Amino acid sequence: xxxxxxxxxxxxxxxxxxxxxxxxxxxxxxxxxxxxxxxxxxxxxxxxxxxxxxxxxxxxxxxxxxxxxxxxxxxxxxxxxxxxxxxxxxxxxxxxxxxxxxxxxxxxxxxxxxxxxxxxxxxxxxxxxxxxxxxxxxxxxxxxxxxxxxxxxxxxxxxxxxxxxxxxxxxxxxxxxxxxxxxxxxxxxxxxxxxxxxxxxxxxxxxxxxxxxxxxxxxxxxxxxxxxxxxxxxxxxxxxxxxxxxxxxxxxxxxxxxxxxxxxxxxxxxxxxxxxxxxxxxxxxxxxxxxxxxxxxxxxxxxxxxxxxxxxxxxxxxxxxxxxxxxxxxxxxxxxxxxxxxxxxxxxxxxxxxxxxxxxxxxxxxxxxxxxxxxxxxxxxxxxxxxxxxxxxxxxxxxxxxxxxxxxxxxxxxxxxxxxxxxxxxxxxxxxxxxxxxxxxxxxx
Numbered sequence: 001x002x003x004x005x006x007x008x009x010x011x012x013x014x015x016x017x018x019x020x021x022x023x024x025x026x027x028x029x030x031x032x033x034x035x036x037x038x039x040x041x042x043x044x045x046x047x048x049x050x051x052x053x054x055x056x057x058x059x060x061x062x063x064x065x066x067x068x069x070x071x072x073x074x075x076x077x078x079x080x081x082x083x084x085x086x087x088x089x090x091x092x093x094x095x096x097x098x099x100x101x102x103x104x105x106x107x108x109x110x111x112x113x114x115x116x117x118x119x120x121x122x123x124x125x126x127x128x129x130x131x132x133x134x135x136x137x138x139x140x141x142x143x144x145x146x147x148x149x150x151x152x153x154x155x156x157x158x159x160x161x162x163x164x165x166x167x168x169x170x171x172x173x174x175x176x177x178x179x180x181x182x183x184x185x186x187x188x189x190x191x192x193x194x195x196x197x198x199x200x201x202x203x204x205x206x207x208x209x210x211x212x213x214x215x216x217x218x219x220x221x222x223x224x225x226x227x228x229x230x231x232x233x234x235x236x237x238x239x240x241x242x243x244x245x246x247x248x249x250x251x252x253x254x255x256x257x258x259x260x261x262x263x264x265x266x267x268x269x270x271x272x273x274x275x276x277x278x279x280x281x282x283x284x285x286x287x288x289x290x291x292x293x294x295x296x297x298x299x300x301x302x303x304x305x306x307x308x309x310x311x312x313x314x315x316x317x318x319x320x321x322x323x324x325x326x327x328x329x330x331x332x333x334x335x336x337x338x339x340x341x342x343x344x345x346x347x348x349x350x351x352x353x354x355x356x357x358x359x360x361x362x363x364x365x366x367x368x369x370x371x372x373x374x375x376x377x378x379x380x381x382x383x384x385x386x387x388x389x390x391x392x393x394x395x396x397x398x399x400x401x402x403x404x405x406x407x408x409x410x411x412x413x414x415x416x417x418x419x420x421x422x423x424x425x426x427x428x429x430x431x432x433x434x435x436x437x438x439x440x441x442x443x444x445x
Contacts (some may be wrong), residue, residue, distance in 0.1 A: 003078035004053045008068050011042055011350035018042045019219075020066045021072070025057050031077060038074065041219060045317065045350050053077055141166050145174060152412040220315045231377045235416035239372050240426045242411050246388060248439040249273055256445045264330055265445060272332035274385050275305050275360060277435035279325050282358060285428045289357050291378040292419055306356035306376055307336060309343040311366070317343050318376055320356040363412075364388060370410040380420055383429065386410035409436075 008018060018040040025037045036048035037057065047225050055077040062093070082294040140150050144168075153170050155162040217225065254269060260268045282289050282303050303325040306318040319339035320329070327335065342348050358379060362369040364387035371384040386409050393406040413429035 003058065003109060004055065004262035005079060006037070006049070006075040008040070008070050008072050009049065009074050010070050011047070015042045015070065016352055017067055017069050017356075018060050020064050020068060022050070022064060023060060027057055027060055029057050031055060031057055040068075041351055045348050045353050046220075046346055047348070047350060049074070051077060055079060056249075066143070067255050079200060094238065119209050121427045127405075134163060136162050136167050139164065143167075143171055143174065149174070171343060174274070177351070182410065183329065218313070218315070224316060226342060227377070229373050231374050234377055235375050235380070237372075237375065237414050238417045238420075238422065239412055239414045240422065240429050241370060241413070242429050242433045244411055244433040245406050246409050247407045247436050248438070248441050249436055250388060252439060252441055252443060258334075260445050262331070266330070266333050266337055268329075269336065270331050270385070271307065271360070271390070272329060273363060273439075274335045274362075274432075274436070275307070275324060275332055275336070276320070276329060277432050278305065278358065278360060279303055280435050281428055281431040282327065283432055285425060287382050288415070288420065288428050290380055290419065291357075292380065292416065293378075297419060300357040302355075302357060304355050304357045306353075306359035306379075308361035308373075308376075309340050311344060311346075317348070317353060318356065318359060319343050319348055320354065321351050322355065339423060343367060360385065364409065370412045372412060373414050375414055375416055380418075381428070381430065382414050384412040384414075386412070 001307050011018065016277075019042075021039040021041050023038050025031055025035075031037060031051045031054060033052070033054045034050045036050050038049045040047060040049060053326075056079060057075060059076040061076065062068050062072075068074055074292075120318050136150075139145075140147075150162065153162050153166055155166050181278075246290040249270070253270065254275070257268055260266070286299065289300045289303060291300065302323055305321045307321065308316055308318050310316055319342075321335045321339065322334065325336075326330065339348070339352065356376060356379060359373075359376045359382040360381065361371070361373050363373075365386045367387050369386040369389065371386070373382045373384045375382050388407050390405050390411045391408045392403055392409065395402050395404045395406070411429050411433060413425055414427040415428075
């Protein structure tokens with residue numbers, strides 16, 4: 001067989017690179033088609049790359065810990081006696097890669113051509129902790145921006161990374177010292193007094209006791225920490241609460257859960273029932289299903305519900321139910337169970353944690369009655385469902401008010417006050433509560 005070059009696959013629209021975590025095979029090992037050969041990690045999820053064909057792993061083209069770009073060669077598979085890849089040169093251009101020809105194991109010829117822009121002038125990290133994508137470095141080289149100047153650009157990407165949008169916005173100010181509008185006003189019109197200078201913030205000094213243990217954050221915990229801080233810095237959070245009488249929903253599930261499982265081979269939890277109510281409310285209040293891009297509002301047409309899922313490691317991941325408004329209760333139940341199970345077994349695909357437009361987190365799972373969730377950017381709202389508890393409550397009847405034991409739950413709705421005011425944020429969570437309280441006890445399974 002001809003050699004097969006294993007390329008780092010595309011892992012979603014916003015994922016351009018991955019870190020090599022662990023090689024599962026060694027050079028010289030026999031590999032079957034679709035057998036995982038390497039573990040990779042993106043800023044979204046960890047996953048495995050399968051072999052595109054059976055053969056011998058002839059060469060590893062990267063090491064554990066390397067950052068690899070989508071489309072880059074990570075390995076070569078072939079026969080033990082096959083040590084050459086057939087290549088056909090194209091135009092004599094130092095910025096153009098050759099066409100590499102191989103087969104996919106079924107006799108089909110594969111050809112690929114990639115235009116490359118040299119970024120040798122820019123070191124991988126340049127002594128800095130920031131990562132610059134090949135696209136950003138290419139733009140910088142083309143526009144004559146030095147690495148030192150690139151370091152001064154404020155990044156809005158994950159962990160402060162400089163995005164394509166950031167560097168393009170910087171170009172009109174190339175070579176000038178960046179100042180914020182407030183700083184410009186002070187510089188041009190009024191001298192800044194010592195008292196009016198902004199206070200310099202410092203990281204708190206952490207003392208360590210003799211018996212304390214120092215634990216390094218794992219990669220996922222670092223990413224979660226960065227994302228949470230970024231969200232609080234981006235969005236002014238406001239939280240509204242309602243207490244919901246979910247007695248009908250609880251009684252219906254208790255009565256029908258065994259029948260539901262026997263009929264559909266799926267266990268039904270409260271999560272799909274709450275998601276169903278959220279989807280209905282989003283249809284009533286579509287301006288909660290939005291994102292913010294500078295001074296523009298992006299109104300989402302799709303309703304994609306993220307469901308925060310705790311992992312055995314204690315970390316958190318948010319798989320997304322795409323087009324949740326097109327699913328009935330069985331479809332939502334299947335999606336919830338499937339995504340939750342694969343999340344806990346580290347089997348999610350990168351695209352399955354992308355594209356969410358609204359998120360639900362169930363803090364009641366841990367016995368919490370309510371919470372103040374942090375918005376999952378670039379969304380503008382998130383809902384927390386608290387523990388369901390039996391409590392005495394006033395029941396209104398045609399014959400007058402009575403006291404009864406009801407199943408009550410708090411919903412906490414956190415929203416971005418830049419674009420969601422109290423009227424919308426409060427009305428939305430009230431509408432979700434209304435749908436839950438109006439749950440039909442006689443609903444068919």
